Amino acid sequence: MINRPRELFVPATITDVYTYDPGEVRRVALTLPETFEVDGRSLPVRDRMLPGAAFLAKPFGVRRQKYRRRMYTRSNCADESPRVLETIINDTHKEKSDTSPWWQTDDLVQRYCTGGSIDVCVNYDETGSELVVYQNTQTVDPTTLILEADHEWRTMRIVAVALSTGITPFLSYLRYMKAGAFGAVDGTGGVHVTLVVSVKNPRQLMEHQALLDLARESPQHFSYYPVLTREWPEDWPHGKGRIIQVQTNGDQNPRVNLEPLMELEPNLRQCHVRFCGNERAKDQLILGLQQAQQVPLSFRSETW
Ligand SMILES: Cc1cc2nc3c(=O)[nH]c(=O)nc-3n(C[C@H](O)[C@H](O)[C@H](O)COP(=O)(O)OP(=O)(O)OC[C@H]3O[C@@H](n4cnc5c(N)ncnc54)[C@H](O)[C@@H]3O)c2cc1C
Structure with missing residues (x-):
């Protein structure tokens, strides 16, 4: 009989809280x-999370007044920062929002300042000798965003469309790819990623300067297009308005205008499109891709 990995929640210290937009968007690191001691045995905690995978944590829910299980895509990667799980979380402002507003509160900052922790899920196999950080999936399929195997992504042209905190899996990709010279061998070949990020206002741009720098340093591998939908400074040099524009004619046969996206990448048919939002x-x-007859080589997405 195969023992299924047993789920266990381990306290992870809050080691970073950075506010992009007060009350709206925050980056958090949990270490x-x-x-960790289980059944009297001290077991090592192993981190084998794949770029683009999500971890499971137990933040506090302000509506229900109890801890809830919630998934967060990791924005850094295991190779670079083992056991340090970084993510970016926004307040969803939905009627039933529970934990997402809590991440934006002073309570979190207070816990951070006093060495507090948040429980994070690991898998414990009773026959095994280690605890392994839980990840939501290990399968490359259309409804997940874990990165393809190294020998695959190295030759791909990827167009990644991120709405708000949907940037998290792609930040993880870029950190991982950069550490591997973007898959170039002897300075030639390698991946190309076009990252299109859509946020409401300049405050919500995440890792903006680092992404501008990366695009300047590695133009053969990375292009970055930040788009602001609601508020922008007069001298904003990048995109404005919605990247995916729906034109409804009554309620029938909506047409999706993908021109803003195709101006950035005219030949989507030759690309692997990824979406998170x-x-x-x-x-x-x-x-829109179907209507524009721009069906890409592959399409994978994660929605939440
Ligand atoms: C794989 C994955 C990765 C994610 N990564 C991130 C990330 O990187 N950053 C980020 O900000 N968020 C991420 N999320 C979303 C995050 O997990 C939370 O869902 C989100 O922050 C909202 O949490 P919430 O507690 O405020 O509200 P919700 O999770 O929306 O829940 C509020 C309440 O409504 C209930 N509810 C929710 N949906 C329904 C429904 N359809 N019908 C009935 N009841 C419902 C819930 O049970 C709960 O009681 C991710 C989600 C997934 C699945």
Whole structure:
């Protein structure tokens, strides 16, 4: 009989809280201990999360007044920062929002300043000798965003569309790819990633300067297009308005104008398109690609 990995929540110290937009968007880092004692045995905590995968944590829910299980895509990567799980979280402002507003509160900062922790899920196999950080998936398929194997992504041209905190899996990709020279061999070949990020206002741009710098340093591998939808400074040199524009004619046969996206990448048919954001925008993007006869080499997405 195969023993299924047992789920266990381990306290991870809050080692960073950075506010991009007060009350709206924050970056958080949770650091798991090197070892954790289970059933009287001290076991090492191993981090084998793949770029683009999500971890499971137990933040506090302000609506229900209890700790809830929630998934967060990691924005850094295991090779670079083992056991340090970084993510970016926004307040969803949905009627039933529970934990997402809590991440924006002073309570979190207070816990951070006093060495507080948040429980994070690891898998414990009773026959094994280690604890392994839980990840939501290990399968490359259309509904996940874990990165393809090294020998695959190295030759790909990827167009990644990120709405708000949907940038997290792609930040993880870029950190991982950069550490591997973007898959170039003897300075030639390698991946190309076009990252299109759509946020409401300049405060919500995440890792903006680092991404501008990366695009300047490695133009053969990376292009960055930040787009602001609601508020922008007069001298904003990048995109404005919606990247996926839906033109409804009554309610029938909506047409999706993908021109803003195709101006950035005219030949989407030769690209692998990735999307992270809400379900509706994903459906609109797929419809727009079909209507423009720009069905890409592959399409993978994650929505939440
Ligand atoms: C794989 C994955 C990765 C994610 N990565 C990130 C990330 O990097 N950053 C980020 O900010 N967020 C991420 N999320 C979203 C995050 O997990 C939370 O869902 C989000 O922050 C909202 O949490 P919430 O507690 O405020 O509200 P919700 O999770 O929306 O829940 C509020 C309440 O409504 C209920 N509810 C939710 N949906 C329904 C429904 N359809 N019908 C009935 N009841 C419902 C819930 O049970 C809960 O009681 C990710 C989600 C997934 C699945």
